[in-house]
Amino acid sequence: MNQNKIISKLLNKSQNKTQWFAGIIGTYLGVTILILCIQLYLEINSVKQQTQNELGNKFIIVHKKVSALNTLNNKTNNFTSKDITQINKIEGVEKIGFFLSNKFQVWGSLSVNGERTNLGTELFFESLEDDFLDITPKDWKWNKNSGVIPLILPADFVNLYNFSFAPSRNLPPLSKKTIQLATFDLYLRGTLKNERYKGKIVGFSDRINSVLVPLDFLQYMNNHLNADDNFKKDNKKKIIVKCRQGETDGLFRLIQKKKWEVNKDKISDGKFASIVRLILIVAALFGFVIIFIAITTMILYLVLTLEKSKNEINTLLLIGVSRKEIQYFYLKKSIFNYLIIGCLGISSLLVIKYNLKMIATTYGVELSSGINTITYSALIILLAILLLIQKIKLREIGK
Amino acid sequence: MDNNIRLKSVVPKNLTDQQIQNPNSVWGLDFVFCEGNRYQVTAGSGSGKSTLIKIINGIFNDYSGLVSIGSQEITNSQIDKLIQTRRNHIHTVYQDLKLFDNLSVWENIVIPSNDSDSLELAKNLIEKFKIQHIKQSVVSKVSHGQKQRVAIIRALLGNYKWILLDEPFSHLDAEISDIVYEEIIKLCELKKAGIIITSLDERFKKMDFEQIEI
Numbered sequence: 001m002n003q004n005k006i007i008s009k010l011l012n013k014s015q016n017k018t019q020w021f022a023g024i025i026g027t028y029l030g031v032t033i034l035i036l037c038i039q040l041y042l043e044i045n046s047v048k049q050q051t052q053n054e055l056g057n058k059f060i061i062v063h064k065k066v067s068a069l070n071t072l073n074n075k076t077n078n079f080t081s082k083d084i085t086q087i088n089k090i091e092g093v094e095k096i097g098f099f100l101s102n103k104f105q106v107w108g109s110l111s112v113n114g115e116r117t118n119l120g121t122e123l124f125f126e127s128l129e130d131d132f133l134d135i136t137p138k139d140w141k142w143n144k145n146s147g148v149i150p151l152i153l154p155a156d157f158v159n160l161y162n163f164s165f166a167p168s169r170n171l172p173p174l175s176k177k178t179i180q181l182a183t184f185d186l187y188l189r190g191t192l193k194n195e196r197y198k199g200k201i202v203g204f205s206d207r208i209n210s211v212l213v214p215l216d217f218l219q220y221m222n223n224h225l226n227a228d229d230n231f232k233k234d235n236k237k238k239i240i241v242k243c244r245q246g247e248t249d250g251l252f253r254l255i256q257k258k259k260w261e262v263n264k265d266k267i268s269d270g271k272f273a274s275i276v277r278l279i280l281i282v283a284a285l286f287g288f289v290i291i292f293i294a295i296t297t298m299i300l301y302l303v304l305t306l307e308k309s310k311n312e313i314n315t316l317l318l319i320g321v322s323r324k325e326i327q328y329f330y331l332k333k334s335i336f337n338y339l340i341i342g343c344l345g346i347s348s349l350l351v352i353k354y355n356l357k358m359i360a361t362t363y364g365v366e367l368s369s370g371i372n373t374i375t376y377s378a379l380i381i382l383l384a385i386l387l388l389i390q391k392i393k394l395r396e397i398g399k
Numbered sequence: 400m401d402n403n404i405r406l407k408s409v410v411p412k413n414l415t416d417q418q419i420q421n422p423n424s425v426w427g428l429d430f431v432f433c434e435g436n437r438y439q440v441t442a443g444s445g446s447g448k449s450t451l452i453k454i455i456n457g458i459f460n461d462y463s464g465l466v467s468i469g470s471q472e473i474t475n476s477q478i479d480k481l482i483q484t485r486r487n488h489i490h491t492v493y494q495d496l497k498l499f500d501n502l503s504v505w506e507n508i509v510i511p512s513n514d515s516d517s518l519e520l521a522k523n524l525i526e527k528f529k530i531q532h533i534k535q536s537v538v539s540k541v542s543h544g545q546k547q548r549v550a551i552i553r554a555l556l557g558n559y560k561w562i563l564l565d566e567p568f569s570h571l572d573a574e575i576s577d578i579v580y581e582e583i584i585k586l587c588e589l590k591k592a593g594i595i596i597t598s599l600d601e602r603f604k605k606m607d608f609e610q611i612e613i
Binding site: 002003006007009010013312315316317318319320321322323398399 | 456458478479482483485486487490491493497498499501502506509510511512513553557
């Protein structure tokens with residue numbers, strides 16, 4: 001039996017397994033909470049970045065407030081060219097898009113697999129440049145000769161239908177794919193002529209809460225169906241502003257000053273992310289507190305063990321066994337402990353991450369798979385710090 | 400550089416004036432234990448024989464004066480240097496033996512030095528000292544005389560310039576103590592190591608041990 005084994009045998013007798021277990025569990029909980037917070041913080045940043053390109057603060061839909069006075073005075077809510085210039089001058093604003101509305105009546109009735117249903121309603125259309133859309137499906141092209149108009153509906157529409165309309169009419173719920181199978185008979189009535197088309201749903205937008213048709217279709221139809229030039233005029237009642245990421249403050253200041261209104265739902269995505277980040281920071285602080293308690297527990301455990309082994313350690317020193325050899329024993333044990341903690345922490349994180357990914361997918365949010373390198377680095381740094389603290393404490397042996 | 404142990408005006412603070420003023424005492428004097436020589440320290444109980452061993456080992460620090468071995472100062476020495484001195488210069492058999500009750504006889508012997516030479520020597524000494532049969536026994540289960548032999552074997556392994564023995568034969572019968580004594584002398588001669596033994600045993604007076612009364 002070599003010297004290290006004999007020293008291990010000697011000093012192991014003073015180890016209290018309950019205290020050791022408590023120390024391991026405490027440190028494991030602290031470490032896991034902390035690395036989970038770091039990982040989720042990174043995920044949220046990544047999701048926010050991903051969504052900001054599509055539906056976050058980067059695209060802000062603005063309209064003027066509709067007051068009773070406006071209605072009574074028949075005053076328009078159009079944005080003036082002065083307003084547009086002001087917005088354009090704001091730092092961070094990249095592009096402004098104008099919503100174009102239909103200047104003709106639209107009546108739509110639903111048919112499924114060629115069978116006409118008794119579901120019919122008056123509709124409205126809006127259009128935007130494709131740059132401002134969060135999706136551009138492959139069928140999102142209007143062909144004048146096809147007789148089919150591609151439509152993009154708000155994603156909320158499916159929920160509204162399934163959870164509000166369908167139950168009230170005793171109708172079955174429909175998936176997005178089923179809805180896309182349906183075609184509409186669309187009757188367009190202008191001041192000059194009427195026309196009939198088929199409507200096909202090609203996608204669902206998270207960003208725009210409106211029935212969207214291709215811009216070239218609407219521009220054409222507004223002219224084509226109307227004789228009166230007034231109907232052909234564009235109005236600028238609602239605009240969409242594309243801002244550089246994180247540079248929306250100037251725009252919001254102007255919106256506040258002018259008492260305009262914005263698409264609150266979409267802004268809340270950013271706010272939601274901020275709130276979740278705040279919660280994670282609080283959780284991370286909580287993790288730090290747990291780690292602090294765990295470190296204290298581990299150090300207390302070490303101090304107690306050293307105290308219990310005091311006679312053995314002193315005797316070893318008296319017969320010429322070096323402090324390094326004794327410290328090596330305790331350090332080896334600590335490395336083993338922290339390896340267990342690290343493996344348990346990573347395993348727990350993987351399990352939690354897998355479940356979160358599944359939950360997030362059902363909400364349409366794509367989380368990355370695996371654990372971020374920063375999280376791994378944070379874990380290694382954290383365990384190294386814990387080990388360093390232990391090493392410093394072990395220097396007291398024999399003093 | 401020699402490996403002499405030097406006491407310079409060393410006076411333990413727990414001794415009485417009467418003990419210190421003893422004209423034969425080493426306390427308060429400049430005294431040198433010369434490398435390779437053998438010393439028997441004799442005195443009545445409580446006169447400081449064990450204190451002297453502890454002072455040389457750097458365990459007892461409540462004294463005035465200076466202690467050194469060769470160029471290495473023992474007084475106020477750093478712990479790591481002291482341990483190095485205990486490992487390479489001074490091997491000691493303490494009066495309370497300093498054995499680990501939970502370890503076996505063999506483990507106790509080889510714990511400080513377990514190179515192949517030491518292991519070979521340990522096996523020989525175990526046989527010569529007649530404790531072969533208890534080699535794997537836990538130390539707490541063996542007699543005090545057997546424990547003394549275990550502590551002596553442990554001290555005789557490895558490198559050293561001095562062997563310090565504090566009442567080493569108190570529980571050994573005459574036959575065993577002769578064997579042990581012969582081995583100590585033989586190994587110390589081989590290593591040119593000095594011996595300081597605290598004992599009232601008259602045998603050492605007849606041998607070539609320099610007598611020191613304190």
